[in-house]
Amino acid sequence: MDIKPFFAPEYYITDEFTIRSYMLGDGPLLAEAVNASYEHLKRFMPWAKPHTEDIEAENTIRRWRGEYLLATNFTLGVFDPDGKRLLGSSGFHLREGDLNNRAAEIGMWIRADAAHKGLGSRVLRAILTWGFTAWPWERLTWRCNEENIASRRTAEKAGMRLEGRFRAVTRLPDGTRETMLAFAILKDEWEMGNR
Ligand SMILES: CC(C)(COP(=O)(O)OP(=O)(O)OC[C@H]1O[C@@H](n2cnc3c(N)ncnc32)[C@H](O)[C@@H]1OP(=O)(O)O)[C@@H](O)C(=O)NCCC(=O)NCCS
Numbered sequence: 001m002d003i004k005p006f007f008a009p010e011y012y013i014t015d016e017f018t019i020r021s022y023m024l025g026d027g028p029l030l031a032e033a034v035n036a037s038y039e040h041l042k043r044f045m046p047w048a049k050p051h052t053e054d055i056e057a058e059n060t061i062r063r064w065r066g067e068y069l070l071a072t073n074f075t076l077g078v079f080d081p082d083g084k085r086l087l088g089s090s091g092f093h094l095r096e097g098d099l100n101n102r103a104a105e106i107g108m109w110i111r112a113d114a115a116h117k118g119l120g121s122r123v124l125r126a127i128l129t130w131g132f133t134a135w136p137w138e139r140l141t142w143r144c145n146e147e148n149i150a151s152r153r154t155a156e157k158a159g160m161r162l163e164g165r166f167r168a169v170t171r172l173p174d175g176t177r178e179t180m181l182a183f184a185i186l187k188d189e190w191e192m193g194n195r
Contacts, residue, residue: 003099003136006071012130016119017087018079019126021068026077026086027058033086033111040112044148046172071099078110078123087114090127092135103139104131108154116150124158128190138187146179155183159193 012019022030031052034041041048067073075091088111092104106127110120124142131137142160144151156162160183168177 003102006099006136008068008071008074009130009134012126012134014122014126015081016122017126018081018083019076019090019123019130020079022061022064022075022077024062024065025058026061027056028054029079029084029086030061030077030089031057033088037109037112040115041109044145044151045109074104076127087111087119088123090123092127092131092137092140096139096141099136102136103141104135104137105141105143106131108151120150120154121157124154128158128185129194132187132190140185142183143180144183146181152181158185159190160185161189 008021010021031054034048034052034057038048038050064073064075068075073091073093075093076089077086078088078090079085080087088109090106090108093107094101095105096103106124108120108124108127110123128140131140140160141163142151142155144155146152146165162181163184164182166180166182169180170178172178
């Protein structure tokens with residue numbers, strides 16, 4: 001059955017953070033967070049660069065907002081409760097087919113000064129709860145570099161299962177090739193674990 005039209009959910013609110021679509025005007029918050037996190041992001045986030053201008057980030061979030069409204073890709077910001085600071089970024093990305101396939105890949109980064117304190121694990125649990133209750137997802141996936149221990153542990157702790165290991169799947173700018181791990185959780189597995 002076609003999901004048409006699809007009006008994506010906009011907000012998921014907890015006491016610690018709000019997960020929502022990026023909105024017009026969020027560009028400077030995104031630029032501040034990535035600029036403060038370059039050293040932390042550069043190892044595993046190929047898009048990371050030393051400095052991003054506010055206007056460039058604003059252009060990016062406008063594209064993300066457009067994709068969100070068109071239901072082609074759902075990039076999400078993780079904001080502190082008063083909305084003044086971006087704690088990280090996530091999203092439901094349609095990498096296993098279009099919306100009718102009801103499967104999405106979750107991406108995530110947490111800003112440097114908030115990382116390694118349990119926040120990524122709490123955000124992923126929130127994303128799974130939101131994803132399996134308010135969104136049409138029947139399968140949610142997570143991919144990470146085999147050497148990215150924090151990412152791998154974040155997925156495992158949230159109950160995602162390792163499904164595969166793809167050797168030398170991606171070529172990095174320095175010419176080396178990275179091995180990726182693929183994790184997934186199905187809606188019925190998530191429901192069983194949250195009864
Ligand atoms: C991966 C990331 C999103 C995880 O979020 P986080 O808030 O740092 O994760 P948490 O603090 O919830 O930690 C999750 C697990 O990873 C472990 N971990 C965290 N940082 C670690 C590190 N630097 N080295 C080894 N393990 C680490 C934690 O100990 C925890 O496992 P445990 O409970 O068994 O001890 C975050 O570290 C990040 O943004 N990294 C850079 C970008 C990135 O790699 N994104 C993922 C791409 S797939």
